[in-house]
Amino acid sequence: MVDYSVKGQVALLEVNNPPVNALSTAVRTGLRDGIAKASKDPKVKAIIICGKGQTFPAGADIREFGQPPRAPWLIEVGDSIEASLKPVVAAIHGTCLGGGLEVSLFCHYRIAVKSARVGFPEVNLGLLPGAAGTQRLPRLVGLPVALDMITSGRHVTALDAKKYGILDELVAGDLINAAIKYAMSVVGKPLMERRLRYKQVPGADKAREVCEAAMAQVKRKYKGYEAPVECVRAVRASVDLPYADGIRMESELFKQLNASGQARAQQYAFFAERTVSRWSMPNGSYRTAKALPVKTTAVLGAGTMGTGIAVCLLSAGLPVILLEQNEKLLQNGLRTIKALMEGSVKLGKVPMEVAQKATTLLKPTLNYEDLKDVDLVIEAVFENLKLKREVFGKLDKICKPSALLCSNTSTLDIDLAATSRPDKVAGMHFFAPAYHMRLLENIYGTKTSFMVEEGANPYEIDQIMEDLGMPMGPFKVRDLSGIDIGWRITQEVAKSLGTTITKETKYLGGERYCGIGDDLYEKGRHGRKTGLGFYKYEKKGGKISTPDPDALDIIEAYRQRRGIVKCKISSQEVIERQMYSSINEGFKILEEGICTRPEDIDISWLYGFTFPKYLGGPMFYASRIGLQKVYERICYYHENFPLKQRDCKDLRRRGSSTSGVYTMYPALGVVINSYCDMTTDGGGWTWVFWEVAVDAATRCCWRSPPFFYGYVEVYGYVEVCRLCRGNDNLHLLLSNGESEMRFDMEDFNNNTRYLQYTTFTVGNETSRYLATLSGPSGNVGT
Numbered sequence: 001m002v003d004y005s006v007k008g009q010v011a012l013l014e015v016n017n018p019p020v021n022a023l024s025t026a027v028r029t030g031l032r033d034g035i036a037k038a039s040k041d042p043k044v045k046a047i048i049i050c051g052k053g054q055t056f057p058a059g060a061d062i063r064e065f066g067q068p069p070r071a072p073w074l075i076e077v078g079d080s081i082e083a084s085l086k087p088v089v090a091a092i093h094g095t096c097l098g099g100g101l102e103v104s105l106f107c108h109y110r111i112a113v114k115s116a117r118v119g120f121p122e123v124n125l126g127l128l129p130g131a132a133g134t135q136r137l138p139r140l141v142g143l144p145v146a147l148d149m150i151t152s153g154r155h156v157t158a159l160d161a162k163k164y165g166i167l168d169e170l171v172a173g174d175l176i177n178a179a180i181k182y183a184m185s186v187v188g189k190p191l192m193e194r195r196l197r198y199k200q201v202p203g204a205d206k207a208r209e210v211c212e213a214a215m216a217q218v219k220r221k222y223k224g225y226e227a228p229v230e231c232v233r234a235v236r237a238s239v240d241l242p243y244a245d246g247i248r249m250e251s252e253l254f255k256q257l258n259a260s261g262q263a264r265a266q267q268y269a270f271f272a273e274r275t276v277s278r279w280s281m282p283n284g285s286y287r288t289a290k291a292l293p294v295k296t297t298a299v300l301g302a303g304t305m306g307t308g309i310a311v312c313l314l315s316a317g318l319p320v321i322l323l324e325q326n327e328k329l330l331q332n333g334l335r336t337i338k339a340l341m342e343g344s345v346k347l348g349k350v351p352m353e354v355a356q357k358a359t360t361l362l363k364p365t366l367n368y369e370d371l372k373d374v375d376l377v378i379e380a381v382f383e384n385l386k387l388k389r390e391v392f393g394k395l396d397k398i399c400k401p402s403a404l405l406c407s408n409t410s411t412l413d414i415d416l417a418a419t420s421r422p423d424k425v426a427g428m429h430f431f432a433p434a435y436h437m438r439l440l441e442n443i444y445g446t447k448t449s450f451m452v453e454e455g456a457n458p459y460e461i462d463q464i465m466e467d468l469g470m471p472m473g474p475f476k477v478r479d480l481s482g483i484d485i486g487w488r489i490t491q492e493v494a495k496s497l498g499t500t501i502t503k504e505t506k507y508l509g510g511e512r513y514c515g516i517g518d519d520l521y522e523k524g525r526h527g528r529k530t531g532l533g534f535y536k537y538e539k540k541g542g543k544i545s546t547p548d549p550d551a552l553d554i555i556e557a558y559r560q561r562r563g564i565v566k567c568k569i570s571s572q573e574v575i576e577r578q579m580y581s582s583i584n585e586g587f588k589i590l591e592e593g594i595c596t597r598p599e600d601i602d603i604s605w606l607y608g609f610t611f612p613k614y615l616g617g618p619m620f621y622a623s624r625i626g627l628q629k630v631y632e633r634i635c636y637y638h639e640n641f642p643l644k645q646r647d648c649k650d651l652r653r654r655g656s657s658t659s660g661v662y663t664m665y666p667a668l669g670v671v672i673n674s675y676c677d678m679t680t681d682g683g684g685w686t687w688v689f690w691e692v693a694v695d696a697a698t699r700c701c702w703r704s705p706p707f708f709y710g711y712v713e714v715y716g717y718v719e720v721c722r723l724c725r726g727n728d729n730l731h732l733l734l735s736n737g738e739s740e741m742r743f744d745m746e747d748f749n750n751n752t753r754y755l756q757y758t759t760f761t762v763g764n765e766t767s768r769y770l771a772t773l774s775g776p777s778g779n780v781g782t
């Protein structure tokens with residue numbers, strides 16, 4: 001795992017653990033032993049640590065995080081590197097990330113090739129750099145850069161890393177030869193000043209303002225995520241505490257994060273992202289499929305989706321022919337594309353050269369004949385079946401037989417696009433904004449306006465979902481994608497069902513129909529583009545949304561017309577009805593064989609709807625709640641709001657066959673038993689125990705530490721009992737599905753992190769809830 005050799009007077013420790021040289025137990029052992037061996041060898045004057053193959057170590061082995069930790073700890077290995085009396089040089093290529101960057105920060109010198117990248121991506125796994133990274137990076141580069149790198153997880157180019165002072169030198173040519181030369185040049189130089197633990201953090205006098213600003217920023221930017229907040233706390237300790245105490249605090253915070261549900265979910269998402277690329281269908285798989293070469297493309301329609309798709313293709317360096325029906329629409333589209341490209345460059349998402357090249361790759365046209373040689377056509381015309389069929393008819397005649405003809409439809413049946421080449425016709429549904437979202441797929445959405453019909457306020461629903469970590473609530477999304485689009489889609493669906501939608505329509509195709517969108521549409525409120533939708537915007541096409549009393553009046557008038565008595569819907573119900581309907585659809589998709597694994601569905605949500613990664617995805621979320629529980633709630637909603645939630649046999653089977661939590665995340669092992677116990681002792685303290693055992697294959701079992709810190713869900717008769725770590729306050733949320741109670745536990749912030757040290761002194765109501773918790777139901781008992 002670590003190849004040891006001596007070249008002249010230099011010992012070479014080459015980490016050899018493909019594909020990314022992760023710092024597994026064997027690698028850590030190899031590094032520790034290598035340093036000891038080189039230190040004892042009188043011939044050796046300097047030591048080099050590097051990676052064999054593609055990269056310097058890209059971090060700890062993520063698969064080890066779910067298992068009992070094994071010595072040697074990375075930090076001990078690091079200490080032995082730093083203590084070496086012979087200079088140790090990190091020779092970096094590829095991606096030097098996480099634990100890899102920490103190893104390099106223990107080395108006395110760091111050199112790299114220009115193509116290398118460094119970073120601390122732990123935050124994306126729900127963690128913080130736990131092997132001294134939060135204490136050593138600030139000492140090397142100061143707080144602003146350290147905070148930015150550690151809370152964002154971004155990869156930094158070698159050039160920038162040199163600028164920040166992370167790297168001592170950039171080298172060209174053969175890295176090992178350059179490293180040997182470099183190592184020999186530093187032999188005999190004092191090492192004390194190269195040991196970061198003895199350095200003060202530069203600019204420490206500004207620590208308070210800098211850290212407070214960083215904390216405010218991460219709370220705003222990463223709502224609901226625990227790790228970025230803890231990253232700031234840990235980095236701040238590099239200034240507030242002596243090195244050894246800072247390390248202790250970092251390690252404590254790391255363990256808390258690692259024991260939390262968020263880290264599990266984010267690590268699941270990491271592996272799920274990779275799993276989905278290994279797709280398999282009845283007629284082939286990623287192993288057997290061959291990509292068709294696409295060198296030229298065309299986009300039909302220069303509206304919101306068409307221009308977004310064009311930008312996406314142009315950013316990938318593909319030539320695009322943009323076709324519209326008249327000059328005015330075409331020119332509008334070209335202006336939009338130019339503005340989007342400029343915006344992407346400003347945000348650093350597209351390099352300037354790519355944007356400049358894009359202008360030469362884009363060809364506007366009004367003539368279908370110009371499409372005769374393209375390899376791929378994506379139509380994004382109005383969601384109107386007749387129009388789409390016409391378009392496909394023309395394309396079929398004009399385009400070469402091998403051309404792929406794709407539709408950006410989100411709802412229409414692709415088989416209805418009658419062509420002579422059905423095998424070359426596909427649905428290619430981009431998610432808005434098409435140039436930004438990483439998902440290209442067809443998936444079901446949630447129909448949240450049902451809840452608004454019953455009495456919920458769209459702004460409250462959006463707020464609840466945004467607090468959960470969605471970047472935009474569902475009504476803001478509807479305004480963004482266009483209420484007119486939704487209107488057109490339902491008109492088409494009605495037509496295909498041989499019916500029409502009227503003011504009285506309550507069911508469409510057997511499902512409950514909500515006409516609030518139609519009422520907004522009729523009043524010209526088509527969303528952002530018209531400046532009015534569910535929200536009011538600062539201008540047509542604006543982004544700043546404010547709640548609009550006029551929209552609420554339209555909704556209220558709708559309710560009155562239909563004789564609906566407005567009722568209060570709890571935030572728990574909002575979350576459940578959103579999430580559980582998606583989970584139900586997820587199981588239907590699996591049942592129908594459209595997707596083969598829950599990971600496929602979760603990744604669709606993570607990419608397509610920017611679902612919060614700390615929840616893993618709806619299917620992972622369901623697995624944590626327990627399918628039995630989810631199924632019961634779906635049945636409850638199905639009975640109370642008929643036709644909204646449809647029964648799903650597969651979920652029922654899974655639900656009824658499992659008593660605890662059945663999970664579907666093989667990357668982390670199948671949970672065979674999840675047990676949660678909440679009890680109040682004679683002294684009035686409430687204790688929570690949480691135990692999870694995973695399957696025999698991974699032979700891994702973890703129990704809640706003596707304290708519980710983070711996030712716990714308890715299921716019994718009480719629907720949800722959550723201990724949440726909000727950005728500042730810990731709170732316990734109890735809900736019985738109708739009402740909920742939230743207890744803020746401010747004491748938790750003042751070093752009393754232990755649940756057993758907290759009493760719930762909230763009178764009779766609480767007793768009722770706690771008494772319910774002690775009832776005979778399944779997982780919860782006293």
Ligand SMILES: CCCCCCC/C=C/C(=O)SCCNC(=O)CCNC(=O)[C@H](O)C(C)(C)COP(=O)(O)OP(=O)(O)OC[C@H]1O[C@@H](n2cnc3c(N)ncnc32)[C@H](O)[C@@H]1OP(=O)(O)O
Pocket residue numbers: 019020022058059060061062063074095097098099100121122125129130131251254255271274275
């Ligand atoms: C108190 C206790 C203290 C403990 C302290 C520990 C502190 C250290 C923490 C860490 O280091 S956390 C890990 C930080 N590193 C990362 O997050 C990097 C993750 N990897 C990537 O970003 C990418 O893989 C890459 C390195 C940029 C390479 O990308 P590329 O597209 O080339 O390849 P992939 O398909 O992504 O990966 C190939 C293959 O490798 C697996 N893999 C990647 N990284 C790891 C890893 N760190 N651990 C285990 N496995 C890893 C990845 O899953 C792929 O395998 P398959 O899934 O396809 O089988």
